[in-house]
Structures are given as C-alpha cells and as structure tokens.
Amino acid sequence: MENNSVGLVKTQYVTFKDEFFFESGRVLNPITVAYETYGSLNEDKSNAILVCHALTGDHHAAGYNHPDDQKPGWWDNMIGPGKPLDTDKYFIISPNFLGSCFGTTGPASIDPATKEPYGLKFPVFTVKDMVKLQKRLIKYLGIEKLKTVIGGSMGGMQALEWAITFPEMVESVIPIATAGRITPMAVAFNTVARMSIMKDPNWNNGNYYGKTPPVDGLAIARMAGHITFLSDASFHKKFGRKYATLEGIYDFFGYFEVENYLRYNGYKFARNFDANSFLYIIKAMDIFDISYGYGSFEEAVGKIRCKTLFITFTSDFLFPNYQTEEIVDILSTLEREVTWENIESDYGHDAFLLEFDAQSDLIRNFLRNL
Amino acid sequence: MENNSVGLVKTQYVTFKDEFFFESGRVLNPITVAYETYGSLNEDKSNAILVCHALTGDHHAAGYNHPDDQKPGWWDNMIGPGKPLDTDKYFIISPNFLGSCFGTTGPASIDPATKEPYGLKFPVFTVKDMVKLQKRLIKYLGIEKLKTVIGGSMGGMQALEWAITFPEMVESVIPIATAGRITPMAVAFNTVARMSIMKDPNWNNGNYYGKTPPVDGLAIARMAGHITFLSDASFHKKFGRKYATLEGIYDFFGYFEVENYLRYNGYKFARNFDANSFLYIIKAMDIFDISYGYGSFEEAVGKIRCKTLFITFTSDFLFPNYQTEEIVDILSTLEREVTWENIESDYGHDAFLLEFDAQSDLIRNFLRNL
Numbered sequence: 228m229e230n231n232s233v234g235l236v237k238t239q240y241v242t243f244k245d246e247f248f249f250e251s252g253r254v255l256n257p258i259t260v261a262y263e264t265y266g267s268l269n270e271d272k273s274n275a276i277l278v279c280h281a282l283t284g285d286h287h288a289a290g291y292n293h294p295d296d297q298k299p300g301w302w303d304n305m306i307g308p309g310k311p312l313d314t315d316k317y318f319i320i321s322p323n324f325l326g327s328c329f330g331t332t333g334p335a336s337i338d339p340a341t342k343e344p345y346g347l348k349f350p351v352f353t354v355k356d357m358v359k360l361q362k363r364l365i366k367y368l369g370i371e372k373l374k375t376v377i378g379g380s381m382g383g384m385q386a387l388e389w390a391i392t393f394p395e396m397v398e399s400v401i402p403i404a405t406a407g408r409i410t411p412m413a414v415a416f417n418t419v420a421r422m423s424i425m426k427d428p429n430w431n432n433g434n435y436y437g438k439t440p441p442v443d444g445l446a447i448a449r450m451a452g453h454i455t456f457l458s459d460a461s462f463h464k465k466f467g468r469k470y471a472t473l474e475g476i477y478d479f480f481g482y483f484e485v486e487n488y489l490r491y492n493g494y495k496f497a498r499n500f501d502a503n504s505f506l507y508i509i510k511a512m513d514i515f516d517i518s519y520g521y522g523s524f525e526e527a528v529g530k531i532r533c534k535t536l537f538i539t540f541t542s543d544f545l546f547p548n549y550q551t552e553e554i555v556d557i558l559s560t561l562e563r564e565v566t567w568e569n570i571e572s573d574y575g576h577d578a579f580l581l582e583f584d585a586q587s588d589l590i591r592n593f594l595r596n597l
Numbered sequence: 598m599e600n601n602s603v604g605l606v607k608t609q610y611v612t613f614k615d616e617f618f619f620e621s622g623r624v625l626n627p628i629t630v631a632y633e634t635y636g637s638l639n640e641d642k643s644n645a646i647l648v649c650h651a652l653t654g655d656h657h658a659a660g661y662n663h664p665d666d667q668k669p670g671w672w673d674n675m676i677g678p679g680k681p682l683d684t685d686k687y688f689i690i691s692p693n694f695l696g697s698c699f700g701t702t703g704p705a706s707i708d709p710a711t712k713e714p715y716g717l718k719f720p721v722f723t724v725k726d727m728v729k730l731q732k733r734l735i736k737y738l739g740i741e742k743l744k745t746v747i748g749g750s751m752g753g754m755q756a757l758e759w760a761i762t763f764p765e766m767v768e769s770v771i772p773i774a775t776a777g778r779i780t781p782m783a784v785a786f787n788t789v790a791r792m793s794i795m796k797d798p799n800w801n802n803g804n805y806y807g808k809t810p811p812v813d814g815l816a817i818a819r820m821a822g823h824i825t826f827l828s829d830a831s832f833h834k835k836f837g838r839k840y841a842t843l844e845g846i847y848d849f850f851g852y853f854e855v856e857n858y859l860r861y862n863g864y865k866f867a868r869n870f871d872a873n874s875f876l877y878i879i880k881a882m883d884i885f886d887i888s889y890g891y892g893s894f895e896e897a898v899g900k901i902r903c904k905t906l907f908i909t910f911t912s913d914f915l916f917p918n919y920q921t922e923e924i925v926d927i928l929s930t931l932e933r934e935v936t937w938e939n940i941e942s943d944y945g946h947d948a949f950l951l952e953f954d955a956q957s958d959l960i961r962n963f964l965r966n967l
Contacts, residue, residue, distance in 0.1 A: 249847075250847070251847035252847075253847075347849060350847075351847045351848070351849050353847075408838060410829060410832060410833065411832040411833060411835075411836040411837060411838060411853070411855045412824065412827070412829050412832040414838075414853050414855050414856060415820075415823075415824045415832065415855050415856070415859060416824065418820060418852070418855065418856040418859050418860070419789065419817060419820050419821045419824070419859075421856075422813075422816070422817045422820060422860070422863075423793060423817055426797070426813040426814070426817060427796070428798060443792075443796040444796070446792070447789060447792045447793055447796060447817070450785075450788060450789050450792060451789045451821060453785075454782065454785045454786065454789070457782070458782075459780060459782050459914065459917060462780060462781040462782040462785065463780065463781060465781075466781040467781060468778060468781060468784075468886065476884055476889075477619075477620070477621035477622075477623075477720075477721045477723075477884075478721065479717060479721050479876075479877075479880065482788070483781070483784050483883065485781045485784050485785050485788065486784060486785070486788040486791075489785060489788050489789075490788070490792070493792075506849075507849075510849065513853065514846055514847075516838065519846075544829065544914075547829060
C-alpha cells in the first residue's frame with residue numbers, strides 16, 4: 228500500500244425505510260445505499276465532496292477493502308492524502324447509485340413483499356432518481372451543502388443533475404466526459420446491448436435468478452459498449468491488426484487480438500454484473516435528458532447557478548465535445564462562472580479514467596479556488 | 598419504369614466445373630456464379646465494366662427482375678442509358694460474389710458430395726478468392742481486359758484487389774469508401790456481430806438448415822453493423838431523440854425511434870440473409886489486407902499500374918479517409934495516375950449509396966478520359 232493511499236476502507240450501508248418516490252410515479256421502500264467515505268467531515272460540515280460512479284462502476288473508489296486486495300478502488304489515483312480529491316482536506320462520499328448491483332437496492336435485490344428478487348418489477352429509474360437518493364444519503368450524513376459533485380460519463384450526468392435539481396445544495400460541480408442527454412448514436416449502441424441481453428434465452432424475461440444468467444447476452448452487450456469507450460486511434464495503438472494466434476488466418480474460428488480482448492473483457496464483466504441491473508441502467512442513460520420538465524434545454528441549463536468545471540476529451544465519440552460546448556455556451560451567455568477544458572487525448576471516452584495528469588491539476592486548482 | 602432504366606433483366610448463372618483453389622489451399626468444385634449484365638459487349642470486347650457489390654449486396658444492380666417489382670436494382674441510379682455507367686456505351690457485369698447467398702456458391706449451397714448445405718465445411722474465403730472467381734466469369738464472357746472495376750465498401754476492396762492481383766486485366770479501377778485493410782475498430786464491430794450470431798442457440802455451430810435459423814443473432818449483428826453505416830450527424834438528422842411511442846418514457850420496454858429503426862431493419866435483413874454466409878463474409882472483410890503476400894503495404898500498392906479514381910466521404914468512420922490517403926500518397930510518390938475525391942457528406946459510410954450527384958460526375962468524367 229502506497230503512502231498516499233486512504234488505506235483500508237469498509238463499505239457502509241444505510242437503509243431508508245421511508246417511501247422513495249421515483250420520477251415515474253412508482254414508489255418503493257425500503258431502499259439501501261452502499262457507500263464509502265474517505266477523509267473526515269469538518270466541524271461545520273463544509274468539506275464534503277460527492278463522487279459519482281459511471282455506468283457499471285461502484286462505490287469502492289479508493290483504498291482497499293481487504294489487506295490482500297490486488298487493486299485499489301477505481302479512482303484511487305484521484306482520491307487520497309495530497310491527491311486532487313485530498314482526504315486531508317475533504318470528506319469524500321462515494322455511493323453505489325440506485326439500481327446498481329453492488330449493495331444499493333436494484334433489480335437483483337430481494338423484494339421484501341415476495342422474498343424474491345425484484346427483477347422486472349423494479350421501477351424504471353432515472354438519473355434524477357439516483358441523485359434524489361444520494362440527497363437522502365447526504366442529509367443522513369448531516370450535510371446541507373456539498374463542496375462539489377464530481378463524476379465522469381454517467382457520473383457526470385449525476386453531477387449535472389445535482390446542479391440543476393438541487394442548486395442550493397452544491398457549491399460547484401465537475402461533470403467530466405458527459406452530456407445533458409446522449410446522442411441517438413449512443414442510444415443505438417445501447418440498442419445492440421439491450422437486444423443482446425433480451426434475446427439471450429437465459430434472460431427469460433428477467434427471471435433468471437437462481438438459474439443460469441444471460442452471460443452470453445451480457446458479454447456481447449459489454450463488447451458493444453467497449454467499442455464506445457475507445458477511439459479509432461486507441462484501437463490502432465492498443466491492437467493494430469495483430470492476430471491472436473500465430474497461425475489461423477484462414478481458420479473460421481480464428482480471431483484478431485482486438486476480438487480476444489473484447490471477448491475476454493466482455494465475459495469477465497458479465498460474470499460480475501447483474502443483467503437486469505445493466506438493462507435498467509442503460510435505460511436510465513437513454514432517457515436522461517436535462518430538458519425534461521423544463522421549457523427547453525436552455526432553461527434547464529439555466530438552473531445551474533454554482534461554479535462548474537467541465538472536462539472533455541477530444542477523441543470521445545460517445546459523448547462528443549459539442550454536447551458540452553452547448554452547455555458551456557448557455558452558461559457563458561448567462562454569465563455563470565464556467566470553466567471548460569477539452570483535453571487532447573487519443574483514449575476516447577475512457578480518457579476520463581486514464582488521462583490522470585491532465586485532469587489532476589485542473590481539479591486541484593478548481594477546488595482550491597472555491 | 599423510367600425512360601433511362603435498363604428495363605427487365607434476367608439473372609444469369611454459370612457453373613464452373615473445374616477445381617477452384619482458395620487462398621487457404623482448400624479446393625472446391627463445382628462453383629456457380631449468379632450475375633447480371635446490362636448493355637452490350639462491343640466487337641473488340643473493350644467496353645466491359647465490372648461492378649462489385651458490398652458486404653450483403655447482390656448481383657441485381659440495375660433494372661427490374663419482374664414487371665411488378667416495386668424497386669429497381671441497388672445501383673439503378675448509376676447504371677442505365679445515359680447514366681454514369683452508361684449502358685449505351687458500356688457492357689456492365691454485376692456478379693454475386695463468392696460465398697454470398699444470392700445464387701453464387703456459398704455456405705448455404707448444397708454440397709454435391711453430401712446433398713446437404715456446406716455450412717461450416719465451406720472453405721474460408723478471401724476478397725482475393727472473390728476476385729479470382731470473377732476473373733473466371735470475365736474469361737468465360739470472352740473478355741481479356743476490363744475498362745474499369747468499380748465498387749463501394751467491400752466492393753471497393755474487390756476493385757483494389759483486381760488492380761493489385763490482375764494488373765494486366767484492368768484499364769482502371771474505382772474503389773469507393775474502402776481501404777486496403779480495415780481498422781481494428783471495424784474488426785471490433787464484426788466481433789460483436791460474430792458473437793451475436795454464434796451465441797444464438799439456433800446457430801447450432803452452423804447446422805440450422807431445415808430448422809429455425811439464428812434470426813435474433815443475425816438481426817443483432819446487423820444492428821451493430823448499421824451503426825457503422827451512419828455517422829453521428831446522420832443519426833441526429835434521421836432520428837434525433839424522438840421516442841417511438843407517444844408515452845412510455847418510463848416503460849421498461851419502451852424505446853426511441855432509432856431503436857425502432859435498427860430493430861426493424863435488423864430483422865428485415867435477418868429474414869433474407871444466410872447467417873453462415875454473413876459470418877464468412879465478415880471474416881473475409883476482417884482478414885482482407887492487401888499487404889499479405891508482399892513485403893509491405895507499399896509494395897502491394899505499388900502493384901497497381903492502372904488509372905485509379907478513389908472516392909471517400911468525410912463522415913465515414915468505418916473506412917476513415919486516412920486509409921485511402923495512405924494509398925493515394927504511395928501511388929502519387931510512384932507517379933501513377935491517381936485521382937482522389939473526398940466528398941463532404943454527413944451520411945457516413947452509407948454515403949456511397951446516397952451521395953449520387955457528387956459521385957456521378959466524377960465517375961462519368963473519369964470514364965470519358967480513359
């Protein structure tokens with residue numbers, strides 16, 4: 228364990244017994260939230276930062292859950308003593324979002340009424356629902372205002388949603404590699420993912436708990452998604468046209484290194500993620516649109532009153548830069564305090580997890596000047 | 598039927614009894630080729646043009662097979678009296694390529710030895726194999742030299758291969774929206790397609806003839822492919838974020854217009870195409886690399902001696918422009934007669950079938966100046 232690690236961390240759980248109202252009108256209770264915290268809350272409770280994870284991420288963002296863990300949490304290079312999200316200064320809260328499958332209530336959780344997993348009886352949820360549940364957690368921790376809300380991709384959607392829906396509760400937000408609504412092309416990728424899972428006979432209309440889960444369908448869904456995390460340039464750099472075996476170019480079942488990688492990672496993912504949860508989450512991604520409930524996209528963006536730091540990456544084709552530019556333009560016109568950095572990178576959408584140095588100073592300085 | 602149509606056309610078939618040697622070393626006979634011709638071969642047999650279709654295309658490029666056909670062949674706006682491929686001047690030959698499923702021998706064809714479809718016993722074939730079979734057809738028609746070979750996408754690969762492998766037989770080639778080898782990102786899309794089909798239980802290791810074919814898997818494969826035919830801009834223009842139904846944004850099974858379109862076209866395709874044939878063809882696409890068998894990519898390109906007209910489209914992300922630029926640069930350095938037009942278009946890869954006006958004059962003038 229390095230010196231600047233948050234060290235051993237225990238995942239915490241809180242169960243809210245009160246009814247939770249979904250944007251759809253559906254109601255559910257109780258709801259449990261899994262979360263981790265790093266650093267200490269100061270006396271006036273003014274140093275809290277909320278970290279929001281992406282599509283298939285979890286609450287374990289930093290440190291180690293067990294002394295023998297090989298890898299730290301997914302954003303360990305960002306969170307720790309002296310790191311950009313400095314645990315000597317800030318109290319970092321990292322929850323697993325609503326509907327995920329790592330401890331927070333979701334489609335794979337047990338419905339107390341039936342003692343069986345919810346499956347497709349789980350309500351369709353939105354990014355706004357995730358944020359409303361996070362608000363419960365924040366209040367439960369005794370916090371009235373967050374120093375910042377930060378996240379990449381779907382994590383960035385949550386950051387945006389916080390600034391729009393609960394403007395009085397955020398001093399700033401840092402949406403990274405994200406958008407106010409995804410492109411129709413991104414919906415198309417989710418279509419392929421959705422169909423792969425739903426057409427896997429083991430999906431069985433969501434009733435696979437206790438039986439064989441739709442591993443093939445979920446693995447293929449992940450492979451399609453994986454394409455969107457990279458870029459044409461990173462595909463070239465990572466794989467080129469290298470064949471996975473020395474021979475076999477004319478072998479019907481032979482394949483390239485890139486296929487080998489996609490298959491391996493697709494199945495690795497599929498063995499550790501709940502297929503229904505995945506379907507619900509990509510649904511939330513598809514229908515996320517900050518303009519819902521407002522007269523226009525501009526009006527929704529206008530609700531953002533706090534300081535904002537937007538970060539994008541030049542080769543990200545899943546969340547193209549023009550989507551952030553549109554928001555930044557609106558905020559600039561409204562004379563809000565907005566900063567936008569479009570980082571030159573070949574890594575595609577994945578850059579938000581890989582371009583550490585470039586983001587590091589931006590975030591550090593932004594927080595210092597709050 | 599319009600005035601400048603080639604009118605009623607009958608598909609022709611020729612069966613070659615001689616052994617056909619595949620690039621892999623495998624041997625097969627007999628092999629049948631389905632093809633159509635438009636216009637008349639002149640006396641010195643110097644006016645023949647070969648049209649090569651794309652991935653899932655066929656030999657029916659122009660005119661009507663039946664008087665009650667609602668639509669003409671796929672390149673009818675390009676082929677006919679007075680059209681760029683002018684049937685008053687040229688003799689157009691349009692074959693279904695090796696391994697396809699529209700009349701030319703492929704995996705769904707009956708193996709005379711067993712009286713059953715080849716299925717996975719069919720040899721893996723390459724673009725070079727397709728071209729070698731086309732050469733047999735050309736010779737059979739009594740032609741020694743083609744005025745040009747033209748095609749888009751995988752059709753363009755065939756045009757390129759002709760110029761490299763049989764330089765003495767082509768006066769010119771017109772490769773459109775293509776490359777000398779596909780990108781690893783394109784292979785990744787084919788990976789998703791391949792896995793979707795192979796993991797459909799109905800695929801049954803290729804043994805589905807006479808049973809239920811893997812329609813779901815093939816439909817999903819097509820949906821993944823369809824993403825690559827469009828562009829971010831054309832997705833926006835074609836679909837925006839329009840929902841397919843008036844209500845149902847919180848309906849688990851609700852979906853956007855873009856998903857509706859992909860599903861509809863995916864299944865429409867899957868009901869009319871053989872899944873094994875599709876797998877073999879995307880394999881041929883993956884392993885196509887003009888440098889195979891040569892010391893380098895440059896050396897392979899250097900084999901091209903004829904006049905060339907390359908056409909690309911700015912928003913094509915499946916066959917990025919830099920791939921054609923690379924070939925054009927090599928040819929220019931070698932002082933070959935090369936023309937390249939990069940047409941400004943939002944249509945993505947599909948532009949080769951849609952940007953008719955822009956291509957029309959280019960092709961007409963190129964042929965006039967031969």
